[in-house]
Amino acid sequence: MKIRAILATKGTNVITIHPDQPLRDAARLLAKHNIGALVVVDEAHDLVGIISERDIIRASARLEDALSQPVGQSMTREVITGLPQDDLVAVMDTMTERRFRHLPIMDQGELVGIISIRDVVKYQRDQYKGEIDTLETQIIADED
Amino acid sequence: MTQVGTDANPLRVAIIGAGPSGFYVADHLFRQRDLVVEVDMFDRLPTPFGLVRAGVAPDHQKIKSVTKVFDRIASRPNFRFYGNVEFGAHVTLADLRQHYHQICYTTGAQTDRHMGIPGEDLERSHSATEFVTWYNGHPDCRHCTFDLSQERVAVVGVGNVAVDVARILSRTPEELAKTDIAEYALDALSRSRVKEIYLLGRRGPAQAAFTTPEAKELGELTDANVAALPEEVELDSLSRAALERNPDQATIRKIEILQGYALHKPTGKSRKLIMRFLVSPVELIGNDAGQVAGMRLVRNELYATEAGTLRPRHTDQFEELPVGLVFRSVGYRGVPLPGVPFNEKWGVILNEKGRVVNPGTGQPVVGEYSAGWIKRGPTGVIGTNKPDAAETATCMIEDVAEGLTLKPQQPEVAAAEQLVRAYQPNYFTYADWLRLDELEVTRGKAAGRPRIKFTCVEDMSAALGR
Numbered sequence: 001m002k003i004r005a006i007l008a009t010k011g012t013n014v015i016t017i018h019p020d021q022p023l024r025d026a027a028r029l030l031a032k033h034n035i036g037a038l039v040v041v042d043e044a045h046d047l048v049g050i051i052s053e054r055d056i057i058r059a060s061a062r063l064e065d066a067l068s069q070p071v072g073q074s075m076t077r078e079v080i081t082g083l084p085q086d087d088l089v090a091v092m093d094t095m096t097e098r099r100f101r102h103l104p105i106m107d108q109g110e111l112v113g114i115i116s117i118r119d120v121v122k123y124q125r126d127q128y129k130g131e132i133d134t135l136e137t138q139i140i141a142d143e144d
Numbered sequence: 145m146t147q148v149g150t151d152a153n154p155l156r157v158a159i160i161g162a163g164p165s166g167f168y169v170a171d172h173l174f175r176q177r178d179l180v181v182e183v184d185m186f187d188r189l190p191t192p193f194g195l196v197r198a199g200v201a202p203d204h205q206k207i208k209s210v211t212k213v214f215d216r217i218a219s220r221p222n223f224r225f226y227g228n229v230e231f232g233a234h235v236t237l238a239d240l241r242q243h244y245h246q247i248c249y250t251t252g253a254q255t256d257r258h259m260g261i262p263g264e265d266l267e268r269s270h271s272a273t274e275f276v277t278w279y280n281g282h283p284d285c286r287h288c289t290f291d292l293s294q295e296r297v298a299v300v301g302v303g304n305v306a307v308d309v310a311r312i313l314s315r316t317p318e319e320l321a322k323t324d325i326a327e328y329a330l331d332a333l334s335r336s337r338v339k340e341i342y343l344l345g346r347r348g349p350a351q352a353a354f355t356t357p358e359a360k361e362l363g364e365l366t367d368a369n370v371a372a373l374p375e376e377v378e379l380d381s382l383s384r385a386a387l388e389r390n391p392d393q394a395t396i397r398k399i400e401i402l403q404g405y406a407l408h409k410p411t412g413k414s415r416k417l418i419m420r421f422l423v424s425p426v427e428l429i430g431n432d433a434g435q436v437a438g439m440r441l442v443r444n445e446l447y448a449t450e451a452g453t454l455r456p457r458h459t460d461q462f463e464e465l466p467v468g469l470v471f472r473s474v475g476y477r478g479v480p481l482p483g484v485p486f487n488e489k490w491g492v493i494l495n496e497k498g499r500v501v502n503p504g505t506g507q508p509v510v511g512e513y514s515a516g517w518i519k520r521g522p523t524g525v526i527g528t529n530k531p532d533a534a535e536t537a538t539c540m541i542e543d544v545a546e547g548l549t550l551k552p553q554q555p556e557v558a559a560a561e562q563l564v565r566a567y568q569p570n571y572f573t574y575a576d577w578l579r580l581d582e583l584e585v586t587r588g589k590a591a592g593r594p595r596i597k598f599t600c601v602e603d604m605s606a607a608l609g610r
Contacts, residue, residue: 011496094452130528141209
């Protein structure tokens with residue numbers, strides 16, 4: 001199973017933010033779309049970082065007026081990115097081992113989506129559910 | 145107007161495609177206690193079940209037992225089947241909007257990806273799906289021909305379709321005669337002169353998509369030895385490290401089985417199935433008649449992507465494989481439906497959790513949905529479509545509650561039936577299918593087979609006395 005299958009059911013919108021925008025905008029976007037991270041892109045729509053709810057909490061703990069500070073100051077710059085053809089299982093292992101929860105997906109240098117650890121878990125769960133269901137159906141058929 | 149989904153105004157749903165996903169969507173809707181729903185399911189074939197009938201290999205009858213589940217769903221009084229009715233030809237999107245509150249597309253991944261190499265269009269180079277639909281008696285492919293006088297065959301890919309094709313080519317006529325394989329295919333395969341079948345994987349054994357039981361089954365063929373090259377089933381350092389970090393028992397077992405095949409001594413069986421890994425075809429070589437006479441392979445090595453996937457990369461080592469018949473199975477994609485937004489990149493209907501999305505606005509298209517392979521692409525087993533269909537059906541139910549449905553002028557059951565009758569008088573109901581099913585099974589019984597399939601619409605019509 002490839003990451004492509006997750007992206008396929010996520011529409012076309014990737015929610016992004018500019019590094020000069022204040023953290024408040026980031027918080028609002030996260031709340032509005034009910035998501036945990038935003039991809040930070042510059043004018044050329046090139047990926048320059050990722051800003052997560054955890055980054056915002058860290059900034060708030062550190063600074064009085066954190067929400068007025070630019071996103072660029074608190075974002076994670078070292079971003080691991082994925083490809084549509086990445087294997088779901090490999091991605092799940094990498095996200096678990098390296099402890100990150102959001103993976104922007106690039107296709108030939110272009111940002112095409114972002115997947116969260118929740119997406120990965122959901123697809124893996126559905127995969128297992130499906131396999132169990134199929135096996136059960138066959139076992140019941142044997143008994144008939 | 146009363147609320148949609150009540151006795152006075154039942155929710156009318158059209159499902160396009162009678163495969164597993166279509167049935168699972170119907171089932172999920174039927175399970176809603178406070179929703180009165182009427183489902184009409186359309187299929188371009190007279191027979192239901194999609195890939196369960198036309199894809200699942202004939203020597204895997206047990207997998208096909210899932211049709212009992214579908215029969216139960218179809219037995220509900222608020223379910224109707226319109227077989228032999230094609231979306232876009234007999235009924236259009238505009239028609240359906242006049243008769244239904246919601247339309248759900250479950251048309252699957254009907255076409256295959258190409259290898260994109262020179263010589264791919266030579267004679268005796270085929271898509272594996274063509275072969276699969278042929279041996280399964282799909283009306284589209286009953287007239288296809290394959291040159292089974294060739295002794296050496298390559299199957300490109302190691303997914304379950306590729307493994308099915310290699311296995312069917314390796315079976316004896318006696319083994320095949322116990323299945324529901326199409327009669328003409330049984331006849332052609334009984335005369336097959338195929339001796340060597342190569343299964344070609346571009347990555348290593350640890351990344352192969354086939355399952356452990358599928359790998360094991362290849363070692364249990366009556367008259368074919370399975371083989372592998374020791375150096376190709378030995379794990380490379382990257383695969384070994386990945387497996388040590390995350391020791392997945394199924395993968396470890398699969399590799400052990402394949403390594404066992406590399407040690408097998410041939411035992412005088414008449415056919416040989418050779419599993420190759422870390423190779424990609426780069427060219428099909430033709431003879432003067434424009435037919436496949438060989439294949440040029442490049443050896444691959446693996447590298448890790450940033451996210452940790454092991455991907456293949458060509459090296460500068462090449463070899464030639466003298467094969468006269470090629471089946472490619474390197475991926476599948478959906479076919480766009482007339483008037484329905486399509487995501488060319490992923491080969492699926494543009495959607496968000498199954499809600500069809502307008503590419504211009506990025507917003508959902510009211511009343512249109514998708515589920516199964518046309519929604520997420522071709523992955524998983526039959527059962528994987530159940531949670532997928534549930535996700536779509538949940539969106540459908542939410543939208544009914546929000547009043548976000550189409551506003552059909554003629555939502556009555558009889559009006560839709562009239563429409564179908566007007567454009568396709570020779571449509572097949574579920575009762576018609578049950579009759580055909582009974583006839584197929586009866587014909588099979590006499591020959592000691594699970595069933596003998598009808599493989600064209602004319603025969604099916606004739607069998608019903610039309």
